Amino acid sequence: MSRETDWRMLGNTNKTDCNAIFRFFSRIGITGDHVRKIGENSLSALEYWCPDLASEIEATALGADLPVWYLASLNARTEILSTKATSYLGECSTAIYAAPDINMSKTIQTWDWHDVLAPCGLMTELQNKKGMRFNLFTEFGMLGKIGVNSAGLGLHFNILHHISDNDSGGVPVHAVARRILEEATTIEEAIALAFAAQVSASSVLSIFSHRAERCRAVSIELSPFRTEIIYPQQNDWLLHTIHFLASELVSGERTTDDTTYKRYEHLKIVASDMKNKGIIESAAAMCGPEGEQSPICFYLIVHNLIPSVGKLY
Incomplete structure (x- = not known):
């Protein structure tokens, strides 16, 4: 399997995971605009605290052919979910x-x-x-x-x-x-x-x-x-x-x-x-x-x- 194929598979998996979590946010009442706002703000906070990790999110988005805010929001999943009062039974x-x-x-x-x-x-x-x-x-x-x-x-x-x-x-x-x-x-x-x-x-x-x-x-x-x-x-x-x-x-x-x-x-x-x-x-x-x-x-x-x-x- 070529390196190009590896990255294409990685990009497709990232897209699948992003789409799934965004559908989940919508189902529990978190709007797309709110998701994007929290994701982008979290990326800015990360850039201040650890620029290298912020750059990694940006590079991963580029490699997966996704908007940066998609990957930023995926990594800010907990921050986005914390805006809802409900927690789900049986966590870790x-x-x-x-x-x-x-x-x-x-x-x-x-x-x-x-x-x-x-x-x-x-x-x-x-x-x-x-x-x-x-x-x-x-x-x-x-x-x-x-x-x-x-x-x-x-x-x-x-x-x-x-x-x-x-x-x-x-x-x-x-x-x-x-x-x-x-x-x-x-x-x-x-x-x-x-x-x-x-x-x-x-x-x-x-x-x-x-x-x-x-x-x-x-x-x-x-x-x-x-x-x-x-x-x-x-x-x-x-x-x-x-x-x-x-x-x-x-x-x-x-x-x-x-x-x-x-x-x-x-x-x-x-x-x-x-x-x-x-x-x-x-x-x-x-x-x-x-x-x-x-x-x-x-x-x-x-x-x-x-x-x-x-x-x-």
């Missing part, structure tokens, strides 16, 4: 075991997103200007999401909802995740990058490092109001679903998904059973004795429009 659940006496942190996450909006996942390996490699699990056209880098640092991603979320178009939270994976070699560097980003939508980035001497994992809760840090608590486990844990942010909680609390309590119960197991066994232990009926497993049709299936990644 994350668990990180970061005990100081183990060689490497053990992590697992369910990635729950609408299948028809991301028909093709993307696993890719990139290298930054200093030669550090980073591997991403993301979607075509998206700067980043979940991943690890060769400095021994990794990242999980969960959406959050806060009353301070707004339509101003801040730095895309997916771009924050990407920059951390591309640049950060320590948890402290990851925290500094996250705190420097002015966001307009909320998310939590759970960071882990197997080379850290002391703190080996944190969850960074991002919101327009403020950014807060959550440390491992229950027997060296760091657990997160899609509600705020920081006391400074709990009062502004805006999720309408009551399954997030059930899933968090479920993780607390099964956490100890996930230790010292391979990935398949850990996934089974994460579900617990309920199996596919576990609160973390998600099979739902939203308004009979978008079929959604939970995955373990």
Whole structure:
């Protein structure tokens, strides 16, 4: 297969993903003009915070033969969705075991997103200007999401909802995740990058490092109001679903998904059973004795429009 064919396939996939998400925005009552405004504002915010990533969006749009605002809006998906009060049932659940006496942190996450909006996942390996490699699990056209880098640092991603979320178009939270994976070699560097980003939508980035001497994992809760840090608590486990844990942010909680609390309590119960197991066994232990009926497993049709299936990644 030629390089030209590769880029043509990439462009077609980007167009498919953009069209799907724009139809979804329309179905939930977000107008095209509003989508474009937030996308363009988010791109401007990104250009100020990290010009290289803004340039990557522009270059990807050019290569895919798409308007720049299409790719800008795709990457600002969370920022656009945050303007709606509704959250969807069964979003992501994350668990990180970061005990100081183990060689490497053990992590697992369910990635729950609408299948028809991301028909093709993307696993890719990139290298930054200093030669550090980073591997991403993301979607075509998206700067980043979940991943690890060769400095021994990794990242999980969960959406959050806060009353301070707004339509101003801040730095895309997916771009924050990407920059951390591309640049950060320590948890402290990851925290500094996250705190420097002015966001307009909320998310939590759970960071882990197997080379850290002391703190080996944190969850960074991002919101327009403020950014807060959550440390491992229950027997060296760091657990997160899609509600705020920081006391400074709990009062502004805006999720309408009551399954997030059930899933968090479920993780607390099964956490100890996930230790010292391979990935398949850990996934089974994460579900617990309920199996596919576990609160973390998600099979739902939203308004009979978008079929959604939970995955373990």
